[in-house]
Amino acid sequence: MTTTVAELTRKLVSIPSHEDEDKAGEFIAEWFRRETDATVEHTKAGVIARRGNELTAGNRDTLALVGHHDVVPPADSQQDGEAYVLEERDGRLYGRGSADMKGSLAAAMCALRDTDASCTVASFRGEEQGGVGVRNAIEDGFAPEYAVIGEGSTGYSADGVTDVAVAHKGRRASTVRARGQAAHASEPESGENAVYRAADALDVLRALVPPEATVLDHELRGSICVTGIEGGSAWNVVPESCEITIDERTVPGERCDIEAATANGAVEWEIDQDLPPMACDDDAFAQSVLDAAADAQPESSEPAFVTKPHATDAGWLAQEGTTCVVCGAAEPGEAHTENESVSLPVLDRCYRIYRSVIERVGVD
Known part of the structure; x- marks a missing residue:
């Protein structure tokens, strides 16, 4: 049967x-x-x-x-x-x-x-x-x-x-990492605050305009969203690292210029997953x-x-x-x-x- x-x-x-x-x-x-x-x-x-x-x-x-x-x-x-x-x-x-x-x-x-x-x-x-x-x-x-x-x-x-x-x-998942220098929080000027550097990168990310594409007369618009931020080791320590996780929905053609967030040299960007x-x-x-x-x-x-x-x-x-x-x-x-x-x-x-x-x- x-x-x-x-x-x-x-x-x-x-x-x-x-x-x-x-x-x-x-x-x-x-x-x-x-x-x-x-x-x-x-x-x-x-x-x-x-x-x-x-x-x-x-x-x-x-x-x-x-x-x-x-x-x-x-x-x-x-x-x-x-x-x-x-x-x-x-x-x-x-x-x-x-x-x-x-x-x-x-x-x-x-x-x-x-x-x-x-x-x-x-x-x-x-x-x-x-x-x-x-x-x-x-x-x-x-x-x-x-x-x-x-x-x-x-x-x-x-x-x-x-x-x-x-x-x-598509979906591109990535991480932006800011590096700093640890110091006692009572003397913040003696260190480099990675959270502040991450905040500067965050301003760049928020200003990005996701690209659009047209496929057989149908519009497809990408998106970018910060989905997490983590940094610091203790309440009295200037943080030496901070990470921002990003979910980006991509369209055929151009991508968001996430690399622009690394312009100051103390921030790195790593792609974790890229589904086309x-x-x-x-x-x-x-x-x-x-x-x-x-x-x-x-x-x-x-x-x-x-x-x-x-x-x-x-x-x-x-x-x-x-x-x-x-x-x-x-x-x-x-x-x-x-x-x-x-x-x-x-x-x-x-x-x-x-x-x-x-x-x-x-x-x-």
């Missing part, structure tokens, strides 16, 4: 994968081998199932549906011993990873099974750790011409509508996915091109020349929450969207 999207989602969500992704990866690989005629690779990057995509000029896959099977740690209510807790009510499946993003992954897996056209489905490890899996895959030559990333795009233009995201922000943004560079491909989304939804629904505030694996692929969009079942506010859930009817919709995209874009 053919496994449905809902059944496969339940199985995937039930497999713990916040610390060790091996069991989830093994299940996915074995499912592909059993249910499809795809060539399956299970490596340190994750699972890649390729059917017929062998390969276009330049040794590239034509089309890939991309997801990940790692999840963030569950809340106490989402775990019973080593098992994940699943609940189903009112047409929704509740559980860690249901929205982010095992539901959309299940839809992509079933879409590959039920079509004859060429396509690759990839489920990567370590997306929640900064795209570890997709970066390993890229190092091994994974660079499809086109990719649909199954992260959330439902409910952006209107409640319940599955849209197509043509851009998303994504911008679709092919309006025809984006339109084909939007058409597929429109065909899979009621006539009263009008899916639209939208942008996402969150970084995804699409950023790493776009950086390597893959034309990407994001289209998936998760709605804003579902991922990483104690009540994470996904709509089962929307998963069926995503299955139809992915199947249509394969038939429109995949090589017969």
Whole structure:
């Protein structure tokens, strides 16, 4: 009996994968081998199932549906011993990873099974750790011409509508460190106060204007936010060090000039994480996915091109020349929450969207 999207989602969500992704990866690989005629690779990057995509000029896959099977740690209510807790009510499946993003992954897996056209489905490890899996895959030559990333795009233009995201922000996390010279606080002039130097750097950071970008007529604006400051060792000691942590949401193109905060020479800047943004560079491909989304939804629904505030694996692929969009079942506010859930009817919709995209874009 053919496994449905809902059944496969339940199985995937039930497999713990916040610390060790091996069991989830093994299940996915074995499912592909059993249910499809795809060539399956299970490596340190994750699972890649390729059917017929062998390969276009330049040794590239034509089309890939991309997801990940790692999840963030569950809340106490989402775990019973080593098992994940699943609940189903009112047409929704509740559980860690249901929205982010095992539901959309299940839809992509079933879409590959039920079509004859060429396509690759990839489920990567370590997306929640900064795209570890997709970066390993890229190092091994994974660079499809086109990719649909199954992260959330439902409910952006209107409640319940599955849209197509043509851009998303990146995230650059960094630390500004100010150095000083310790001294007794009763004689502050005999030292150099690192907190004061950090305050000067903070003035520079607050004056920065985040850049903007336009992608397929949609505006995307970056942001910068100081999220922490720490310095000093005792109430009677002039502080010799002070750190400022910064969360920056980046857009394609320019970045905030954080380095300007280091102009006095006693301040250093270190980038701790840099997740790239994504911008679709092919309006025809984006339109084909939007058409597929429109065909899979009621006539009263009008899916639209939208942008996402969150970084995804699409950023790493776009950086390597893959034309990407994001289209998936998760709605804003579902991922990483104690009540994470996904709509089962929307998963069926995503299955139809992915199947249509394969038939429109995949090589017969």
